[in-house]
Amino acid sequence: MSRRLPDLVVRWMSPYRREERGNAVVEFSWLALLLLVPLVYVMLGVFDVQRTSYGATAATRAAGRAFIIVPAGLSEDDARARAFEAARLAMKDQGVELSPGQLRISCNPACLEPGSTVTVELDAEVPLPFIPDALGGERPAVHVSASHTEPYGDYREAKGNG
Numbered sequence: 001m002s003r004r005l006p007d008l009v010v011r012w013m014s015p016y017r018r019e020e021r022g023n024a025v026v027e028f029s030w031l032a033l034l035l036l037v038p039l040v041y042v043m044l045g046v047f048d049v050q051r052t053s054y055g056a057t058a059a060t061r062a063a064g065r066a067f068i069i070v071p072a073g074l075s076e077d078d079a080r081a082r083a084f085e086a087a088r089l090a091m092k093d094q095g096v097e098l099s100p101g102q103l104r105i106s107c108n109p110a111c112l113e114p115g116s117t118v119t120v121e122l123d124a125e126v127p128l129p130f131i132p133d134a135l136g137g138e139r140p141a142v143h144v145s146a147s148h149t150e151p152y153g154d155y156r157e158a159k160g161n162g
Contacts, residue, residue, distance in 0.1 A: 044129045049142050052126045055094030056146035059087035059103075060120045064150035067105060067118050076111045087122065096124065107152075116152045121145065 066086035070079040084103055091098040104121045111118070125141040133139065 041130070045142075048129060049126050049144065051094045052096050052124055052144045053146070055091045055096045056122045056124055056144050057148075058093070059090035059098065060122050060146045060148035062090045063087035063103060063105065063120045063122075064118055064148045067120070068150050068152050070112065079112060080105055083120065087120070098122075098124075112152065114152065115154045117149055118152060119147065119149045121147045 063083040063086050067079045067083040070082060083105055084098075084100060087103050088098045102123055104123075106119050106121075107113075108117050108119070110116055122145065124144045126144055127139045127141045131139050
């Protein structure tokens with residue numbers, strides 16, 4: 001009796017095993033496609049957002065520093081132009097274009113005065129990859145913002161004293 005039981009199990013399993021041969025490769029391929037395609041899409045979106053976030057942080061810091069180190073005798077408009085150019089270069093390093101409306105510079109209590117502070121804010125939208133405009137409406141995007149405050153310094157030469 002003990003000999004017959006294993007023979008029955010082997011006979012019962014043999015046809016089943018022959019029918020399933022090769023299916024594991026097909027099932028693995030479909031499972032890999034179903035899981036890897038969304039994973040790659042999410043990773044591309046995360047990398048775009050991270051790149052823009054890093055660029056925005058570097059741009060606000062560079063713009064703040066460029067604004068406060070403007071040479072004596074230059075106007076506030078010159079300082080703003082230098083700050084925008086510094087921010088544009090920092091964003092370009094990350095492969096992101098910066099438009100003038102994305103960068104805001106504010107001073108408290110006044111710009112280029114000893115003891116004041118300069119705050120630079122940047123807002124950017126990162127569109128999700130591979131979504132066509134043909135779907136209508138606005139493309140879905142992730143909002144990225146950065147802010148940096150830089151002191152102008154208490155012991156600086158005031159305008160008109162040189």
